[in-house]
Amino acid sequence: MSLNFYRRVAFGLSPHEKPYKDPLNWATNQLDAIPDFLWPGTIPTEKELRKKYGEWVYGDREVLRKKFKNDKYAYRKAKDELRIKTGERYFELNEHAIRHFQTKYSKQPVFERFWLFWGNHFAISEKDFLAEFSTGPYQREIIRPNMVKTFEEMVQSVTTSWCMIHHLDNSESFGPNSKKGMEWRETINENHARELLELHTVSPNAGYTQEDVIQLAYIMTGWAHKWDRKNLETGDIWFDQEMHQKGDKIVLGIKYKNDGKRELAKVIHDLATHPICIKFVSTKLCRHFITDEPTEEMINPVIEAWNKSNGSLIEIHKAVIQQAYKYNEITHKFHPPEIWLMQLSRIFDLNIPLSFEKMNYSFKLKPNNRQRQLSWILREIGHSPYRAKQPNGWSDLEVDWVSPELLLRRFWFASVELPMLVKSENRSHDFILSCLKNNFEDHKNMASLIHQFRFGTSDKDLGRKYGVICNLPEILKV
Amino acid sequence: MNCTRRNFLIGGSTTLFLSGYFPKISFASMQKKNLIIISLRGGMDGLTAVPVIGDKRLKKLRKKLILEDVLNLNSDFGLHPKLEIFHKLWQKNQAAFVHATNIPYTGRSHFDGQNLMETGAHIPYKEKTGWLGRGLLASNIIGKGLAISLPMPLLLRGVPQNNNFFPSPDFVETKLIDQIYNEFKGEHNELIKSTLDTIRQRPLSMQIATDSDDRKKLALEAAKQLKDQSGPRVAVFDLDGFDTHAAQGGVDGAHADELEEVNKIVTILHENLGQAFDNTLILTLTEFGRTIKQNGGYGTEHGYGSAILMAGGLLKKSQVYTDWPGLKKKELFEGRDLNSTIDSRAVYNSAMSICFNQDPDFLRKEVFWGDHLPDLSQELFKI
Numbered sequence: 001m002s003l004n005f006y007r008r009v010a011f012g013l014s015p016h017e018k019p020y021k022d023p024l025n026w027a028t029n030q031l032d033a034i035p036d037f038l039w040p041g042t043i044p045t046e047k048e049l050r051k052k053y054g055e056w057v058y059g060d061r062e063v064l065r066k067k068f069k070n071d072k073y074a075y076r077k078a079k080d081e082l083r084i085k086t087g088e089r090y091f092e093l094n095e096h097a098i099r100h101f102q103t104k105y106s107k108q109p110v111f112e113r114f115w116l117f118w119g120n121h122f123a124i125s126e127k128d129f130l131a132e133f134s135t136g137p138y139q140r141e142i143i144r145p146n147m148v149k150t151f152e153e154m155v156q157s158v159t160t161s162w163c164m165i166h167h168l169d170n171s172e173s174f175g176p177n178s179k180k181g182m183e184w185r186e187t188i189n190e191n192h193a194r195e196l197l198e199l200h201t202v203s204p205n206a207g208y209t210q211e212d213v214i215q216l217a218y219i220m221t222g223w224a225h226k227w228d229r230k231n232l233e234t235g236d237i238w239f240d241q242e243m244h245q246k247g248d249k250i251v252l253g254i255k256y257k258n259d260g261k262r263e264l265a266k267v268i269h270d271l272a273t274h275p276i277c278i279k280f281v282s283t284k285l286c287r288h289f290i291t292d293e294p295t296e297e298m299i300n301p302v303i304e305a306w307n308k309s310n311g312s313l314i315e316i317h318k319a320v321i322q323q324a325y326k327y328n329e330i331t332h333k334f335h336p337p338e339i340w341l342m343q344l345s346r347i348f349d350l351n352i353p354l355s356f357e358k359m360n361y362s363f364k365l366k367p368n369n370r371q372r373q374l375s376w377i378l379r380e381i382g383h384s385p386y387r388a389k390q391p392n393g394w395s396d397l398e399v400d401w402v403s404p405e406l407l408l409r410r411f412w413f414a415s416v417e418l419p420m421l422v423k424s425e426n427r428s429h430d431f432i433l434s435c436l437k438n439n440f441e442d443h444k445n446m447a448s449l450i451h452q453f454r455f456g457t458s459d460k461d462l463g464r465k466y467g468v469i470c471n472l473p474e475i476l477k478v
Numbered sequence: 479m480n481c482t483r484r485n486f487l488i489g490g491s492t493t494l495f496l497s498g499y500f501p502k503i504s505f506a507s508m509q510k511k512n513l514i515i516i517s518l519r520g521g522m523d524g525l526t527a528v529p530v531i532g533d534k535r536l537k538k539l540r541k542k543l544i545l546e547d548v549l550n551l552n553s554d555f556g557l558h559p560k561l562e563i564f565h566k567l568w569q570k571n572q573a574a575f576v577h578a579t580n581i582p583y584t585g586r587s588h589f590d591g592q593n594l595m596e597t598g599a600h601i602p603y604k605e606k607t608g609w610l611g612r613g614l615l616a617s618n619i620i621g622k623g624l625a626i627s628l629p630m631p632l633l634l635r636g637v638p639q640n641n642n643f644f645p646s647p648d649f650v651e652t653k654l655i656d657q658i659y660n661e662f663k664g665e666h667n668e669l670i671k672s673t674l675d676t677i678r679q680r681p682l683s684m685q686i687a688t689d690s691d692d693r694k695k696l697a698l699e700a701a702k703q704l705k706d707q708s709g710p711r712v713a714v715f716d717l718d719g720f721d722t723h724a725a726q727g728g729v730d731g732a733h734a735d736e737l738e739e740v741n742k743i744v745t746i747l748h749e750n751l752g753q754a755f756d757n758t759l760i761l762t763l764t765e766f767g768r769t770i771k772q773n774g775g776y777g778t779e780h781g782y783g784s785a786i787l788m789a790g791g792l793l794k795k796s797q798v799y800t801d802w803p804g805l806k807k808k809e810l811f812e813g814r815d816l817n818s819t820i821d822s823r824a825v826y827n828s829a830m831s832i833c834f835n836q837d838p839d840f841l842r843k844e845v846f847w848g849d850h851l852p853d854l855s856q857e858l859f860k861i
Contacts, residue, residue, distance in 0.1 A: 069776035467654040
């Protein structure tokens with residue numbers, strides 16, 4: 001088995017790891033239990049961060065805008081102070097540190113790859129202040145615990161999470177015949193219903209109609225944040241019967257009797273176990289780990305495992321890994337910038353993320369450059385994980401990631417920034433050679449390309465070496 | 479008050495009688511024509527950019543946001559003082575405005591709205607390509623799109639091989655690429671290899687490091703590229719910050735700062751395109767306008783109708799083209815927003831037909847699913 005398997009399903013081998021005797025076993029054994037978060041710094045809860053979100057929004061919208069209505073400079077200044085006080089500029093940086101610390105040091109890196117996958121399948125795109133306060137904890141507290149349950153349970157949790165409901169506006173969706181809908185002459189907002197069908201479960205392949213979207217939106221009415229004057233839109237999710245559309249609904253030919261709160265779980269059950277949903281999500285999983293255009297032959301065993309286990313994600317994940325193993329030698333997969341960065345960090349033991357002590361935040365001064373570094377790098381290489389532009393998340397296709405500027409950014413990172421992230425004890429040429437040997441069959445050829453720089457250890461020399469190494473086809477792809 | 483609905487429309491119905499489109503074969507049409515789109519994210523307030531001075535209601539509703547020193551366009555409309563270049567070009571028939579226009583989206587979400595302004599569709603997130611990308615593809619213009627941003631904007635998606643320019647924060651030794659170029663072997667590496675070719679063929683000016691936040695340098699480079707006969711034919715700029723809920727201000731507020739940015743970009747393009755400016759159209763794009771009435775924070779909320787700012791030598795004449803809906807309460811959209819009486823996609827479709835030498839009806843079908851979008855080429859552009 002080629003060493004690239006460790007990068008195909010994980011992040012490569014760190015200098016402290018050696019290739020395992022049975023790589024397939026090594027990989028599939030990582031999927032039964034949820035690894036703890038290793039980050040020694042603070043890991044705030046979703047609820048705490050939602051409270052901060054509320055303080056920020058309330059402070060800006062209800063206080064500052066009114067107070068400084070005539071003075072844009074004073075308003076900007078006060079707003080900046082509020083950002084600092086509520087951590088609006090900080091929490092996303094901390095989340096990136098938690099995430100990258102995990103992928104760098106986890107003993108179950110394969111599990112972590114699936115974590116990234118599901119966070120992107122149920123993506124929260126850039127909207128309001130979700131990236132600042134909510135997307136990170138959502139991925140930690142909603143996505144992650146469900147990875148040892150069934151797909152259906154995952155969809156249930158995601159669909160009723162504050163983050164997804166806010167992201168897709170379900171709190172603004174009123175059944176037109178509900179009490180509040182009639183009183184306020186409000187109607188449905190179809191966003192969430194559409195994405196539940198299109199992106200999260202059955203996909204357009206199921207051939208649903210606009211009427212199906214509307215009917216599903218009716219079922220979903222009432223699942224909303226609890227609004228009050230102080231928390232505004234950051235209140236907990238509940239089911240508001242007074243927003244809920246009365247009457248029976250029909251989605252994809254199945255009738256759901258008027259049953260209030262219980263309708264949602266029933267329809268999610270049917271969607272999450274729908275054969276087209278199973279095929280759609282299995283295809284996405286294979287696309288992520290095997291190749292951009294997976295064949296039926298690759299996908300079918302995953303579908304079988306899904307059916308046999310009634311959608312157990314543990315079993316599904318294992319089947320995906322088996323397929324990735326099986327096709328490792330004959331397929332290629334391009335990795336998007338964040339995974340590439342995580343792999344470089346693990347393989348070459350780079351100094352990211354920043355140590356947890358240095359990530360501590362006082363809520364008095366704005367985060368410093370060092371604290372912002374990782375997030376800045378992610379943004380500059382074009383892959384700030386919580387800021388996908390659309391609810392379909394980041395693309396998993398090579399064609400979307402290969403543009404002149406995006407490739408140049410990788411050259412820039414590897415040749416200019418990376419040298420400053422090399423630990424002082426790892427600056428020797430031999431260190432690079434040993435890392436290459438640990439991870440690449442073709443390490444001799446790779447080494448020959450940087451042989452001419454072997455005596456240099458300055459940042460500039462390291463930049464030439466890493467600039468070449470990190471952009472070779474065998475590192476951009478597995 | 480002489481601003482009543484429809485009295486601006488002179489000959490606006492000619493489209494009904496135009497059964498076919500006959501592109502003129504002339505020297506002008508042999509010249510490369512450039513289409514530049516500047517996205518104004520956050521909701522550009524058409525009434526701040528191009529205030530209707532002929533209607534006293536505006537002053538009443540916006541006591542704290544009133545503009546002084548408005549530049550004069552005609553007896554009904556003025557221009558924000560920060561949009562100087564448009565005023566200058568107006569004198570030469572090289573600036574014009576479409577007013578009371580918007581994409582057909584009446585929700586008030588930035589995200590849905592921005593998605594729709596780029597896809598040109600009716601349902602948010604349903605389409606995964608942009609109208610400009612589809613327009614280029616339908617016109618068989620491949621590899622001629624230039625985005626001034628790091629990700630390829632949705633607007634340009636749908637056509638392959640676009641270039642983008644958003645220089646990295648530091649210099650990249652492109653000879654590194656020479657060193658590894660030959661390592662990209664086999665079919666599965668072809669896409670990367672051809673992209674490396676694009677990078678290697680870039681002019682030196684596109685290889686230098688610069689501050690991506692420096693709009694001036696980016697616009698300068700774009701102008702340089704667009705001027706080149708074999709260079710890009712389409713460029714897309716992205717500006718945000720138009721979402722001014724508070725301290726929007728008049729001449730000097732937060733919205734004015736953003737308009738100043740637009741002014742800067744157009745100024746640089748105008749100065750540096752030289753002769754090519756005559757064969758260029760610059761159009762703005764936004765997701766919605768803003769409420770007529772100021773809010774408690776002396777800002778404005780998300781609204782509906784807005785305006786399109788236009789510049790370039792391909793404009794027919796200086797004009798404020800509008801089917802003015804009026805500002806009386808009952809004339810407003812939902813009693814609060816300037817209405818939209820022109821589907822802005824009709825303007826974009828017509829602009830593409832001019833710049834890509836295509837039949838507008840063909841483009842309408844290929845790009846906008848055959849939606850009813852009247853051809854405005856006669857009214858707005860030189861054909």
